Amino acid sequence: xxxxxxxxxxxxxxxxxxxxxxxxxxxxxxxxxxxxxxxxxxxxxxxxxxxxxxxxxxxxxxxxxxxxxxxxxxxxxxxxxxxxxxxxxxxxxxxxxxxxxxxxxxxxxxxxxxxxxxxxxxxxxxxxxxxxxxxxxxxxxxxxxxxxxxxxxxxxxxxxxxxxxxxxxxxxxxxxxxxxxxxxxxxxxxxxxxxxxxxxxxxxxxxxxxxxxxxxxxxxxxxxxxxxxxxxxxxxxxxxxxxxxxxxxxxxxxxxxxxxxxxxxxxxxxxxxxxxxxxxxxxxxxxxxxxxxxxxxxxxxxxxxxxxxxxxxxxxxxxxxxxxxxxxxxxxxxxxxxxxxxxxxxxxxxxxxxxxxxxxxxxxxxxxxxxxxxxxxxxxxxxxxxxxxxxxxxxxxxxxxxxxxxxxxxxxxxxxxxxxxxxxxxxxxxxxxxxxxxxxxxxxxxxxxxxxxxxxxxxxxxxxxxxxxxxxxxxxxxxxxxxxxxxxxxxxxxxxxxxxxxxxxxxxxxxxxxxxxxxxxxxxxxxxxxxxxxxxxxxxxxxxxxxxxxxxxxxxxxxxxxxxxxxxxxxxxxxxxxxxxxxxxxxxxxxxxxxxxxxxxxxxxxxxxxxxxxxxxxxxxxxxxxxxxxxxxxxxxxxxxxxxxxxxxxxxxxxxxxxxxxxxxxxxxxxxxxxxxxxxxxxxxxxxxxxxxxxxxxxxxxxxxxxxxxxxxxxxxxxxxxxxxxxxxxxxxxxxxxxxxxxxxxxxxxxxxxxxxxxxxxxxxxxxxxxxxxxxxxxxxxxxxxxxxxxxxxxxxxxxxxxxxxxxxxxxxxxxxxxxxxxxxxxxxxxxxxxxxxxxxxxxxxxxxxxxxxxxxxxxxxxxxxxxxxxxxxxxxxxxxx
Amino acid sequence: xxxxxxxxxxxxxxxxxxxxxxxxxxxxxxxxxxxxxxxxxxxxxxxxxxxxxxxxxxxxxxxxxxxxxxxxxxxxxxxxxxx
Numbered sequence: 017x018x019x020x021x022x023x024x025x026x027x028x029x030x031x032x033x034x035x036x037x038x039x040x041x042x043x044x045x046x047x048x049x050x051x052x053x054x055x056x057x058x059x060x061x062x063x064x065x066x067x068x069x070x071x072x073x074x075x076x077x078x079x080x081x082x083x084x085x086x087x088x089x090x091x092x093x094x095x096x097x098x099x100x101x102x103x104x105x106x107x108x109x110x111x112x113x114x115x116x117x118x119x120x121x122x123x124x125x126x127x128x129x130x131x132x133x134x135x136x137x138x139x140x141x142x143x144x145x146x147x148x149x150x151x152x153x154x155x156x157x158x159x160x161x162x163x164x165x166x167x168x169x170x171x172x173x174x175x176x177x178x179x180x181x182x183x184x185x186x187x188x189x190x191x192x193x194x195x196x197x198x199x200x201x202x203x204x205x206x207x208x209x210x211x212x213x214x215x216x217x218x219x220x221x222x223x224x225x226x227x228x229x230x231x232x233x234x235x236x237x238x239x240x241x242x243x244x245x246x247x248x249x250x251x252x253x254x255x256x257x258x259x260x261x262x263x264x265x266x267x268x269x270x271x272x273x274x275x276x277x278x279x280x281x282x283x284x285x286x287x288x289x290x291x292x293x294x295x296x297x298x299x300x301x302x303x304x305x306x307x308x309x310x311x312x313x314x315x316x317x318x319x320x321x322x323x324x325x326x327x328x329x330x331x332x333x334x335x336x337x338x339x340x341x342x343x344x345x346x347x348x349x350x351x352x353x354x355x356x357x358x359x360x361x362x363x364x365x366x367x368x369x370x371x372x373x374x375x376x377x378x379x380x381x382x383x384x385x386x387x388x389x390x391x392x393x394x395x396x397x398x399x400x401x402x403x404x405x406x407x408x409x410x411x412x413x414x415x416x417x418x419x420x421x422x423x424x425x426x427x428x429x430x431x432x433x434x435x436x437x438x439x440x441x442x443x444x445x446x447x448x449x450x451x452x453x454x455x456x457x458x459x460x461x462x463x464x465x466x467x468x469x470x471x472x473x474x475x476x477x478x479x480x481x482x483x484x485x486x487x488x489x490x491x492x493x494x495x496x497x498x499x500x501x502x503x504x505x506x507x508x509x510x511x512x513x514x515x516x517x518x519x520x521x522x523x524x525x526x527x528x529x530x531x532x533x534x535x536x537x538x539x540x541x542x543x544x545x546x547x548x549x550x551x552x553x554x555x556x557x558x559x560x561x562x563x564x565x566x567x568x569x570x571x572x573x574x575x576x577x578x579x580x581x582x583x584x585x586x587x588x589x590x591x592x593x594x595x596x597x598x599x600x601x602x603x604x605x606x607x608x609x610x611x612x613x614x615x616x617x618x619x620x621x622x623x624x625x626x627x628x629x630x631x632x633x634x635x636x637x638x639x640x641x642x643x644x645x646x647x648x649x650x651x652x653x654x655x656x657x658x659x660x661x662x663x664x665x666x667x668x669x670x671x672x673x674x675x676x677x678x679x680x681x682x683x684x685x686x687x688x689x690x691x692x693x694x695x696x697x698x699x700x701x702x703x704x705x706x707x708x709x710x711x712x713x714x715x716x717x718x719x720x721x722x723x724x725x726x727x728x729x730x731x732x733x734x735x736x737x738x739x740x741x742x743x744x745x746x747x748x749x750x751x752x753x754x755x756x757x758x759x760x761x762x763x764x765x766x767x768x769x770x771x772x773x774x775x776x777x778x779x780x781x782x783x784x785x786x787x788x789x790x791x792x793x794x795x796x797x798x799x800x801x802x803x804x805x806x807x808x809x810x811x812x813x814x815x816x817x818x819x820x821x822x823x824x825x826x827x828x829x830x831x832x833x834x835x836x837x838x839x840x841x842x843x844x845x846x847x848x849x850x851x852x853x854x855x856x857x858x859x860x861x862x863x864x865x866x867x868x869x870x871x872x873x874x875x876x877x878x879x880x881x882x883x884x885x886x887x888x889x890x891x892x893x894x895x896x897x898x
Numbered sequence: 899x900x901x902x903x904x905x906x907x908x909x910x911x912x913x914x915x916x917x918x919x920x921x922x923x924x925x926x927x928x929x930x931x932x933x934x935x936x937x938x939x940x941x942x943x944x945x946x947x948x949x950x951x952x953x954x955x956x957x958x959x960x961x962x963x964x965x966x967x968x969x970x971x972x973x974x975x976x977x978x979x980x981x
Contacts, residue, residue: 854929861935870966880965 029214040091047256087229095262103220115155119199169296194221247308251289342461350450351461361425378415395425435482438470445469449493468623500642506875514623522656524748532563544650567611573647576609579891585618585749618749685724725765729758764799767818912961939973
């Protein structure tokens, strides 16, 4: 190993023609590549001096074989200079700020000093820009009248002068431009921010073109034995051909017109060779019509060299497939299809202690027939690092040979730790470590409670799996990355893993009000829980059979010493809380691990604000919390299956009375709007402070219609009680809201764009169905129908307008937050919290003197606070503290 | 024109104090760092100009913290580089 060196500085500059010739090993003059025997032409584009790609041949420059020769540059002498497209902006700027006759900067020394600042001891930092030059002026050095320089994409420069009142453009040839750039003195360049030692401006005009080594443009041999050249080679062939023809014509003294045409053609080929996506220049195409991938296309963009090859890498030991749910798995487990488990391996060092086990793995071989069969091995690695693929043929011989010092690449088996990931990996919980469970089927299986951190659902999502290959990686995965270490989100300090959707509905149905279960029912509910005994039954029925309460059943999964008081999601926030005798059963009291009153719902076990979960984490640790989530998912799924839970179109049905009331409310609102419009038209409307009359009317209309929508919701809600599944979901916080229900059963309400009624469309009206200047409710997107009753054509159109706004907002938000994320990661990626609590860069420079100023890890905090004082006091006093 | 604005009295401006040489030496020893590894503040920062710090001095900034109540930070005064 060479000793590490520190990069002091990096200098960027241009190649001078001299340097290009110096580094070149061969002048290239022939456009052809290979002769009929398949041998490269000397001085052709595949000249053996430029390096070799065919195995067996040796490089004529360095005498190395194809694998070792790095390749060498050649060069093409251009018949006439051409502009390098990458520098057209610089050339334009330089032409505009320098004199057309003496090439000095069009500023006097005093003017320069004004911008650059006095020649201090420190190097003057400021540089002059195009703005500092006055237009249409005379050169202060030689008195020449300056002309306007016109630049036309991609590479045409011309001077404009006025003659007889007409503007005349005179084209500048690259040779003219080069001559002008050559004359710019070094001192003037420095003032303009160009370092003439490494980048003389005339070097932006190419007189000699480097030919890249064949190693970076290898030709491939197709199946039919034909050679197919790289896009770069194709482009170089074009350049050489035109260059050759140009030279011949030049020597033969061809007319100026032909010379100009050829010059332009050469310019075109060199331009597309450098960048095939220049504005105002048709891209050079392959014979098949595909645009060629030339130099700048190789570097640019997401698939380019920087973002695609250098920053981004592909990995081994990874798998990807569709995900599906399995509530019987623990949150810390992941189900892996047998086919994947058979393919993926883990290296295990053979020692004298595990020798027999390893031999057995090898004997089992690479084909594991069922998920219950013991796992085998795919490779064995000898002490000399030779890798042997195991197959039916060599199992026994290899098993005999194995001894300490070997490594066996064993297949995945249950209990192995793996990293599981879903893109976009926006936060650290997007990658978590799970334990393997080998399963049938072809999908990855996960407990739905871990969906929130991954933001996963099962509508076709795919996820990735990575197998840590070393003991250190496995230890780190276990301690830092495991699911249970990530139940608390470092964003809020609250749980992010917990019950979702059916878990919440299920536990709500199970625990709501007091009910009794027979032994059969109690055992059905608890059959998947790790329990040994049922508790003492609460009561008996008439026949003397024992009965358990639903609260007792739930208490089984709570830690014994849990004491809590909180209000459930179904709490109505009454003015005076009735506490234990709440008619909604929303006051939750848990003492000594027994649920006394209250319903468990989103506030209790939900993924983002599960209070029970949070308390268990604080008092019993992550492991107990993980078990609690496992138990909750199992119990709640049983709870929901006890009666069944479904929602259909007739669940939105109301009775005649309600429909009559809804119509009444809506008609009333619409006529109220009309009345207000009339008042407005008569000029009787009193404007609100700081608003115009129109704004006042709009606000009033919005208010009236909004209230009407809510009233229909109330009417519908009165009919739909707790026996309605949608109400259960909304009240428990599982999914949806009462608003959604209102829109399904009652009325959709006002559609809006940017928070206002829909105003756009035709002249003075939204649609031709309405009269001009109609301010009425229907004409501006108020929908009286519900999803159930169906929308009228105009209503449907307004609904689509409102819906589209939402879609556009999400699209804009994701792209913006994606870019913000990229910038944040680039800025923060190397910061770390040092052992003394400071936040430092890799150079040891301090960013924060104490992490977050209080040194608290939010991922181990209680909603940001280092100690959950309220929770501790509450669990001791067993009473609410304010 | 009225009295010039005293930026230090503005409620959004935290307390700035120039540290003595001994204090700076203690600070550097406590964190095992060199002067260059401290966060920086420009010499023409309004608060620095009022406190009268020179390039090379270290200011102690004591601010109210939402998480910690009070937090101290230290910044090395440097010359603002020209653009």
